[in-house]
Amino acid sequence: MAERVDVCIVGSGFGGSISAWRLAELYRAAGSDPASILVLERGRRFKHTDFKQSMHIDHLASIYKLIQSSGGPGTLGASGPQGCQMVTANAVGGGSNLYLAASLRAPTEIFERRDHNPADGPDRRVWPKEISRKTLNGFYGRAEHALRVNRPGWDRVSKSGGLWAATLANAGHTCDRVPLAIDPGRCAEAKWCHTGCVFGAKNTVNTNYLASAERAGVRVRPNRQVESVRRSAPNADGYRYVVSADPMDNEGENPTRRPTGTAEEIECKVLIMSAGAMGTTPILIRSQKDLPSISGQLGRHLGSNGDHVAAIEYDPKKVRDVLGLPGYADFHKGKPITTMTYDFYVGRRAHRYDGTRFNLQEIFLSSLTNFLYDDGRDPAGEPSWWGVQKKQAISSWSNRIELLAMVEDTHDGEFVAPPPQGSSLQPNAGPVEVGVFSYKPSEQSLRVRELADKAMAQIAARDGLGRFMKLTETQGVYCAHPLGGCRMAESKDLGVVDHRCEAFDNEGLFCIDSSAIPSSLGVNPSLTIAAVSERAAAGLTARAHELGLPRRPPGFKHRTPAQIVGERRVPAKI
Amino acid sequence: MAHELSRRDFIGRVGALGAGAMVLAALPLAERMVAADPALADVSLDDATLQAFADTLIPGRKADRTDLGDEIHPLAIAGVDPEPGAVEADSLRVYKNPLVGFSPALVGPFLADLSTRSLQQGGAFLTLSYDQRVAVCLQALDFSNGDRVLYEAAAAVPFTAFCAAVEHPVGTDQNSSGYRVMGYPGAAPNGYRSFSYRRKLSAERTKRGYLA
Numbered sequence: 001m002a003e004r005v006d007v008c009i010v011g012s013g014f015g016g017s018i019s020a021w022r023l024a025e026l027y028r029a030a031g032s033d034p035a036s037i038l039v040l041e042r043g044r045r046f047k048h049t050d051f052k053q054s055m056h057i058d059h060l061a062s063i064y065k066l067i068q069s070s071g072g073p074g075t076l077g078a079s080g081p082q083g084c085q086m087v088t089a090n091a092v093g094g095g096s097n098l099y100l101a102a103s104l105r106a107p108t109e110i111f112e113r114r115d116h117n118p119a120d121g122p123d124r125r126v127w128p129k130e131i132s133r134k135t136l137n138g139f140y141g142r143a144e145h146a147l148r149v150n151r152p153g154w155d156r157v158s159k160s161g162g163l164w165a166a167t168l169a170n171a172g173h174t175c176d177r178v179p180l181a182i183d184p185g186r187c188a189e190a191k192w193c194h195t196g197c198v199f200g201a202k203n204t205v206n207t208n209y210l211a212s213a214e215r216a217g218v219r220v221r222p223n224r225q226v227e228s229v230r231r232s233a234p235n236a237d238g239y240r241y242v243v244s245a246d247p248m249d250n251e252g253e254n255p256t257r258r259p260t261g262t263a264e265e266i267e268c269k270v271l272i273m274s275a276g277a278m279g280t281t282p283i284l285i286r287s288q289k290d291l292p293s294i295s296g297q298l299g300r301h302l303g304s305n306g307d308h309v310a311a312i313e314y315d316p317k318k319v320r321d322v323l324g325l326p327g328y329a330d331f332h333k334g335k336p337i338t339t340m341t342y343d344f345y346v347g348r349r350a351h352r353y354d355g356t357r358f359n360l361q362e363i364f365l366s367s368l369t370n371f372l373y374d375d376g377r378d379p380a381g382e383p384s385w386w387g388v389q390k391k392q393a394i395s396s397w398s399n400r401i402e403l404l405a406m407v408e409d410t411h412d413g414e415f416v417a418p419p420p421q422g423s424s425l426q427p428n429a430g431p432v433e434v435g436v437f438s439y440k441p442s443e444q445s446l447r448v449r450e451l452a453d454k455a456m457a458q459i460a461a462r463d464g465l466g467r468f469m470k471l472t473e474t475q476g477v478y479c480a481h482p483l484g485g486c487r488m489a490e491s492k493d494l495g496v497v498d499h500r501c502e503a504f505d506n507e508g509l510f511c512i513d514s515s516a517i518p519s520s521l522g523v524n525p526s527l528t529i530a531a532v533s534e535r536a537a538a539g540l541t542a543r544a545h546e547l548g549l550p551r552r553p554p555g556f557k558h559r560t561p562a563q564i565v566g567e568r569r570v571p572a573k574i
Numbered sequence: 575m576a577h578e579l580s581r582r583d584f585i586g587r588v589g590a591l592g593a594g595a596m597v598l599a600a601l602p603l604a605e606r607m608v609a610a611d612p613a614l615a616d617v618s619l620d621d622a623t624l625q626a627f628a629d630t631l632i633p634g635r636k637a638d639r640t641d642l643g644d645e646i647h648p649l650a651i652a653g654v655d656p657e658p659g660a661v662e663a664d665s666l667r668v669y670k671n672p673l674v675g676f677s678p679a680l681v682g683p684f685l686a687d688l689s690t691r692s693l694q695q696g697g698a699f700l701t702l703s704y705d706q707r708v709a710v711c712l713q714a715l716d717f718s719n720g721d722r723v724l725y726e727a728a729a730a731v732p733f734t735a736f737c738a739a740v741e742h743p744v745g746t747d748q749n750s751s752g753y754r755v756m757g758y759p760g761a762a763p764n765g766y767r768s769f770s771y772r773r774k775l776s777a778e779r780t781k782r783g784y785l786a
Contacts, residue, residue, distance in 0.1 A: 188765025398757035430673030
């Protein structure tokens with residue numbers, strides 16, 4: 001007999017946590033018990049003090065999944081890791097544990113775009129007509145309040161971000177400070193957001209939405225990997241879906257990070273899939289035979305948010321003499337994202353510019369990406385990407401900045417088959433897995449990345465400030481922002497969910513996460529995922545009674561979740 | 575041109591995911607090689623040769639012990655660079671780390687192929703000069719080598735060890751020579767005070783930091 005709950009939420013990242021909190025508010029207001037809202041999470045739970053400022057491979061394996069596309073249908077890299085490599089999170093709180101907290105509203109033009117992959121249906125607006133920047137603004141605001149988004153002053157901009165701003169100004173461009181979901185009072189400027197913030201300064205959903213939902217009574221069950229979902233039997237008293245989940249061996253010494261094989265079943269009236277583009281989509285594909293009315297678009301249109309990274313290696317003397325900035329060897333200090341330019345986006349409103357726009361942001365990914373960029377030094381009889389010359393290039397790491405171009409590409413990925421378990425093939429307990437998706441960048445996706453490269457190279461070269469270091473595109477795309485796979489659309493022939501994130505012809509089944517996002521966003525996507533989730537959750541609470549959940553009482557208002565930080569490390573004053 | 579393609583392939587593949595990704599890419603090839611010659615599965619892990627290979631990719635100074643105190647074979651490091659290299663940064667531990675998976679799956683096929691190529695240069699890889707080792711690696715990593723993915727996997731290991739200190743529970747410039755060479759302090763438990771220029775450095779386009 002399956003355990004029964006009103007609402008089962010699969011995944012605890014932005015979408016899952018926002019849904020959990022908004023439903024908890026409804027249940028409290030209606031006098032019902034939020035314990036009937038259950039969140040399942042594949043990863044384990046971390047306190048801030050469990051995180052490490054470390055690239056130790058065991059720590060990486062416990063919080064990250066690094067998924068590379070497979071070359072063939074369901075085979076283990078039949079033609080190697082071509083296509084795309086996706087970084088995903090694996091912990092209670094999902095991607096918010098690892099994000100770099102840049103919290104930006106996507107530009108108006110994003111929601112109006114008509115460009116798309118040539119094989120992707122007729123000429124049309126890619127987003128459903130109900131979604132625009134205007135209709136999302138209120139939900140953006142709601143998410144900004146909950147995530148405590150603020151914009152650092154110039155005195156809180158990192159030296160690397162300041163160097164990018166000065167470089168842009170030197171080339172005649174503007175550069176803006178980036179709003180962040182980071183508490184300015186707690187941030188120690190250590191630039192270790194990427195392996196989890198030990199200071200509790202980063203406003204993850206564990207410090208607001210999810211913490212408040214749990215405080216209200218929502219149950220969160222970590223270490224559960226959902227394998228499949230199916231429809232309930234007929235006449236199941238309003239219950240619609242059954243979720244099969246496996247407990248995971250994630251804890252203790254040398255965890256296998258695999259299912260233990262003792263499956264649990266949870267039956268629910270409303271099922272919210274919030275496992276992200278790389279989690280929700282494979283689960284639903286594996287469940288397709290038991291969800292016969294789901295759209296045939298399932299698994300298609302997987303995107304990378306147009307992520308495209310590169311670097312500039314500076315000449316410190318030029319930085320001092322031309323820009324008047326002394327002492328740059330500080331790539332490692334401050335917040336990982338603080339500045340970006342919109343100069344290659346604005347003034348291009350018409351559709352003829354669709355697919356050509358991009359924004360350029362200074363970013364710190366990790367020390368591992370030191371060798372991601374082609375240093376371009378002359379071989380002079382030796383290889384330049386390894387050997388003595390590469391060693392010298394690596395040694396100049398602290399004089400660099402790293403750049404993230406977010407370009408208007410098309411969604412070029414497609415899942416080719418469901419893995420037998422989980423979201424990808426797992427050869428060992430390490431962080432790297434093989435996905436069952438292909439990724440072939442379209443001509444537009446390649447062309448707009450070339451435009452971004454050209455712009456960055458020109459900016460870097462002005463007055464000989466620095467050397468542009470290009471990421472190769474011969475093997476595809478490197479992405480920390482997977483989107484799509486269950487995209488929202490006007491109709492079932494174009495997408496999997498509607499503008500409310502509810503699956504077409506599957507009442508009570510929602511995809512409230514990055515899997516519903518149908519296009520790249522031109523900015524870091526977390527705030528847009530949050531806004532779309534807020535909108536979907538508002539829609540769900542408004543019609544909750546139609547789905548067998550408590551009726552929304554008159555005068556019900558959504559509130560900002562409390563900030564609940566928990567145990568954290570407090571830096572010594574130095 | 576062929577060499578250029580190989581270089582770009584490698585940098586692109588390794589950077590995002592480190593050694594693990596490359597190991598996965600090489601697994602099918604290794605399985606095919608072992609199926610064709612089962613004796614490859616019995617090739618023992620040769621620490622000294624793996625260290626010598628790592629030193630060829632990220633060369634370093636002569637040393638007796640790694641950062642974590644492991645022994646370094648006297649012939650492994652050619653000594654062509656004055657600063658610590660990948661061997662000192664504990665590449666061998668990464669080769670052996672089950673979370674990476676290079677060992678045991680790729681060890682036999684890789685060492686057997688490396689041995690064959692090294693003999694063409696005059697001897698076992700460990701006994702070759704640095705220039706001879708470079709010649710072996712240039713050939714093996716050339717795009718024209720259909721089995722180069724094995725070498726890409728083996729090459730990813732020293733980069734991952736050196737740049738990310740993945741064997742250190744908490745890597746710092748005190749315990750990780752890779753971080754020290756890069757000028758990277760690693761863990762920063764108290765953060766930084768002098769992290770900003772503390773002044774406006776460009777004109778801004780928006781009021782709130784995002785576009786309308």
